[in-house]
Amino acid sequence: MPTETDHARLLAARAAHWEHTRRMTAVLLVLWLTTCFGTIFFARELSHLSIFGWPLSFYMAAQGASLVSLAVIAFYGWRMRVLDRRHRAMLQNTQEDA
Amino acid sequence: MSQAKPPYFRKLSRYYLWYTACFALFLVALALLEQEGMPRLWIGYIFMFATIALYATIGVIARTSNVTEYYVAGRRVPALFNGMATAADWISAASFISLAGGLYLYGFDSLAYIMGWTGGYVLVALLIAPYLRKFAQYTIPDFLAARYGGGAGGRGGPVRALAVGATIVVSFTYVVAQIYAVGLICSRFTGVDFSVGIFLGLASILVCSFLGGMRGITWTQVAQYIILLVAFLIPTIWLSAKHADNPIPQVAYGSLLPKLAAREEQLAKDPREEQVRAEFRRRAEEYGARIAALPASWEAGKLEAQRALAEVRARNASLGEVRQAERDLNTYPGSADEARARWRDARDANLARARPPEPHATPFPGATEAESDKRRNNFMAVVFCLMFGTAALPHILMRAYTTPSVNETRVSVFWTLFFILLIYLTIPALAVLAKYDIYTSLVGSDYSALPTWISYWANVDKIAPLIKVADINGDGVVQLAELVIDADVLVLATPEIGGLPYVISGLVAAGGLAAALSTADGLLLAISNALSHDVYYKMVDPGASTQKRVTISKLLLLAVAFIAAYAASQRPADILSLVGAAFSLAGSTLFPVLVLGVFWKRANHTGAIAGMVTGLMVCLWYMLRASPTLGGSLDASWLGIQPLAAGVFGVPAGLLATVIGSLLSAPPSQASMGMADYIRAPEQEG
Numbered sequence: 145m146p147t148e149t150d151h152a153r154l155l156a157a158r159a160a161h162w163e164h165t166r167r168m169t170a171v172l173l174v175l176w177l178t179t180c181f182g183t184i185f186f187a188r189e190l191s192h193l194s195i196f197g198w199p200l201s202f203y204m205a206a207q208g209a210s211l212v213s214l215a216v217i218a219f220y221g222w223r224m225r226v227l228d229r230r231h232r233a234m235l236q237n238t239q240e241d242a
Numbered sequence: 243m244s245q246a247k248p249p250y251f252r253k254l255s256r257y258y259l260w261y262t263a264c265f266a267l268f269l270v271a272l273a274l275l276e277q278e279g280m281p282r283l284w285i286g287y288i289f290m291f292a293t294i295a296l297y298a299t300i301g302v303i304a305r306t307s308n309v310t311e312y313y314v315a316g317r318r319v320p321a322l323f324n325g326m327a328t329a330a331d332w333i334s335a336a337s338f339i340s341l342a343g344g345l346y347l348y349g350f351d352s353l354a355y356i357m358g359w360t361g362g363y364v365l366v367a368l369l370i371a372p373y374l375r376k377f378a379q380y381t382i383p384d385f386l387a388a389r390y391g392g393g394a395g396g397r398g399g400p401v402r403a404l405a406v407g408a409t410i411v412v413s414f415t416y417v418v419a420q421i422y423a424v425g426l427i428c429s430r431f432t433g434v435d436f437s438v439g440i441f442l443g444l445a446s447i448l449v450c451s452f453l454g455g456m457r458g459i460t461w462t463q464v465a466q467y468i469i470l471l472v473a474f475l476i477p478t479i480w481l482s483a484k485h486a487d488n489p490i491p492q493v494a495y496g497s498l499l500p501k502l503a504a505r506e507e508q509l510a511k512d513p514r515e516e517q518v519r520a521e522f523r524r525r526a527e528e529y530g531a532r533i534a535a536l537p538a539s540w541e542a543g544k545l546e547a548q549r550a551l552a553e554v555r556a557r558n559a560s561l562g563e564v565r566q567a568e569r570d571l572n573t574y575p576g577s578a579d580e581a582r583a584r585w586r587d588a589r590d591a592n593l594a595r596a597r598p599p600e601p602h603a604t605p606f607p608g609a610t611e612a613e614s615d616k617r618r619n620n621f622m623a624v625v626f627c628l629m630f631g632t633a634a635l636p637h638i639l640m641r642a643y644t645t646p647s648v649n650e651t652r653v654s655v656f657w658t659l660f661f662i663l664l665i666y667l668t669i670p671a672l673a674v675l676a677k678y679d680i681y682t683s684l685v686g687s688d689y690s691a692l693p694t695w696i697s698y699w700a701n702v703d704k705i706a707p708l709i710k711v712a713d714i715n716g717d718g719v720v721q722l723a724e725l726v727i728d729a730d731v732l733v734l735a736t737p738e739i740g741g742l743p744y745v746i747s748g749l750v751a752a753g754g755l756a757a758a759l760s761t762a763d764g765l766l767l768a769i770s771n772a773l774s775h776d777v778y779y780k781m782v783d784p785g786a787s788t789q790k791r792v793t794i795s796k797l798l799l800l801a802v803a804f805i806a807a808y809a810a811s812q813r814p815a816d817i818l819s820l821v822g823a824a825f826s827l828a829g830s831t832l833f834p835v836l837v838l839g840v841f842w843k844r845a846n847h848t849g850a851i852a853g854m855v856t857g858l859m860v861c862l863w864y865m866l867r868a869s870p871t872l873g874g875s876l877d878a879s880w881l882g883i884q885p886l887a888a889g890v891f892g893v894p895a896g897l898l899a900t901v902i903g904s905l906l907s908a909p910p911s912q913a914s915m916g917m918a919d920y921i922r923a924p925e926q927e928g
Contacts, residue, residue, distance in 0.1 A: 158919075158922070158923050158924070161924050162922050165922075166841070169368050169369070172364075172368060173364070173368060176361070176364050180357060180361055180625065181622060181625075184357075184618065184621055184622050184625065185618070185622070187350075187605035187606065187618065188605050188606060188614070188618075191603075191604065191605055196493075196496050197496035197497050197499065197500070198496045198499060198603075199499070199603050199604075201350075201605050202350060202353070202499070202603040202605070203496070205350065205353035205354075205356065205357055205605075206353055206356060206667070206670040207492065207667050207670075209357050209360075209361060210356065210357065210360040210361070210659075210663055210666060210667065211663070213360055213361050213363060213364045213659060214360075214656070214659050214660060214663060216364050216367075216368075217363060217364060217367040217368075217652075217655055217656045217659055218656050220367060220368055220652065221367070221649075221652040221653050221655075221656050224372070224649070224652055225649050225652075227924070228648075228649065228924045231924045231925075232924075232925070235925075
């Protein structure tokens with residue numbers, strides 16, 4: 145039977161989960177924005193360096209930034225699944241305790 | 243844990259593997275027929291009709307009149323396939339046909355499109371898609387209306403109406419461009435009339451989305467993605483193996499960049515190139531002198547044209563010469579003002595051709611620091627608009643609803659970007675490979691030995707030639723400065739540039755057609771769903787039966803498709819130039835309310851309306867102010883930002899207005915708050 149405390153626990157668990165999600169979203173967005181716009185802003189300076197034969201700025205604009213985006217999305221998907229699973233496990237535990 | 247039904251997934255995989263195998267057989271069979279001497283035109287016909295018939299067949303097989311199937315494909319499309327379908331939805335005619343050509347022409351600057359169109363998916367994945375899936379309704383206006391409420395009975399009427407308006411404006415300009423591309427490809431490859439081409443393409447779009455709705459277009463788009471991937475990879479792999487001895491173009495073209503740079507430098511210094519450029523400079527100066535002497539020069543020119551006509555008539559010259567003189571007189575500018583505009587364009591075009599080639603891989607080349615900075619700022623502005631626009635395009639976001647769970651939605655965005663990147667990472671490679679081929683084997687060759695593809699493509703479109711080449715300095719050798727290639731032709735001509743059989747050209751055309759059709763499918767569905775679900779069902783007749791809703795939706799789809807086809811058949815140059823603007827408009831209008839709706843509970847109805855209206859207004863106002871085609875002038879731009887990138891001002895304005903509007907009015911209702919909590923909550927629905 146759901147009780148007041150069960151409901152409070154659910155809300156607390158949701159709040160913790162949301163806090164995690166929000167923080168991770170912010171960190172990933174900042175990381176992604178700095179790689180994308182940082183490499184454009186300093187493209188002229190970076191073009192003197194080279195990576196696998198490409199000038200670095202050309203490589204970043206043509207492939208690097210897009211691959212970083214893909215990695216960010218992959219990491220986010222994987223972490224969120226872990227967070228969701230942990231959240232469900234925690235709710236189940238509290239129900240069994242009660 | 244995972245909700246995907248493994249047997250369903252296996253069944254789909256089996257179908258598509260069979261499909262791919264059959265498609266490969268089809269290609270081999272056509273290649274053999276070509277060897278046996280089948281004419282080119284036939285190959286073009288077979289490709290067009292076979293693929294269009296294929297899409298229509300899938301549409302017939304996937305027909306449905308169930309509401310959930312029709313609007314969101316029953317919410318059971320596995321992540322991998324949803325990713326593939328979204329990628330096909332996303333890769334438009336512009337990215338398939340024109341982007342590589344743009345990179346060929348403009349080098350580093352065009353990479354903004356690669357960065358922007360891929361980076362936007364981070365915003366989709368992190369900020370919007372999972373929350374839309376959790377909400378689990380049908381359209382984007384649905385989400386905004388439920389989140390912000392307000393209006394009569396708190397049902398969110400005003401927000402919904404605004405969102406519907408934005409969806410229609412954005413999707414309609416975009417769909418006209420796709421249908422236009424369908425017409426061009428059909429007419430270029432089969433020789434049918436442009437308008438006939440449009441209606442052929444329309445037939446396949448209609449059979450599939452009309453009968454099957456979201457379900458039909460999803461399965462068609464997966465099939466289309468496979469075709470466009472194969473079509474793009476085969477010629478690029480071929481060129482890559484030919485020039486870089488490595489069949490993986492994405493890896494190989496790095497080794498070609500230094501060689502290309504060396505060749506560019508050589509061409510920039512070549513005395514014969516300089517001779518041609520000097521000729522263009524001279525022509526530009528001539529136009530400059532005539533502009534300076536207006537209006538006297540206009541009158542003198544007119545008298546000269548009349549005199550020339552009288553002269554050829556008097557000496558009984560050949561009919562051709564008389565016609566030419568008549569044409570010269572008829573097309574002569576009607577007034578001094580018109581002459582000023584036309585001559586200015588001609589002067590600028592000649593000046594552009596008088597410039598030495600810009601190095602392909604150098605970021606933001608410019609004569610001065612300020613000029614270079616301006617190019618960098620514009621690059622960043624374009625990237626920004628494309629990213630935020632991507633994250634607000636209704637036909638892409640709508641796809642978030644079709645997966646079985648929130649987790650599958652996140653995975654599906656990953657697959658989407660993965661499948662997009664298979665093509666997008668190849669586009670810059672193709673541009674470099676084709677450029678290297680043209681710079682080394684075409685430039686410097688003899689006019690008497692021009693390859694056949696040049697004359698073929700130069701004659702395809704008589705009004706606006708796709709390739710122009712003329713011996714300006716009369717030395718019988720092709721100079722780079724004598725060659726003009728349209729951005730649209732590079733991908734289509736690549737197989738022939740690389741010396742591949744014509745079957746591959748037909749395949750590339752079929753790929754371009756698939757790209758245009760798949761995007762048009764998604765866009766038409768987005769428009770007709772907004773009209774039928776949001777306007778008709780939610781606002782006009784909330785009591786409508788499910789059967790009636792689907793029927794209305796199908797009828798509206800038909801109507802919208804014909805209006806779009808009609809608009810495209812008028813060859814609307816101004817609409818086409820506005821397609822890029824669709825991204826700025828979508829980003830400015832929808833992005834702020836979507837994201838704040840999820841991440842800021844205090845955002846309310848008033849704020850949402852203020853945000854959408856302000857974003858739209860700022861964006862439109864800047865475009866009108868700074869775009870020469872819309873009656874403004876580039877001199878009025880801020881920081882030299884081009885009008886297409888108006889979203890760089892519109893998005894922040896929209897965000898700010900939403901925040902201010904929300905804070906100045908009462909907090910949102912209990913229902914809105916509850917809804918915000920619900921979409922954030924991690925528990926599985928159902």
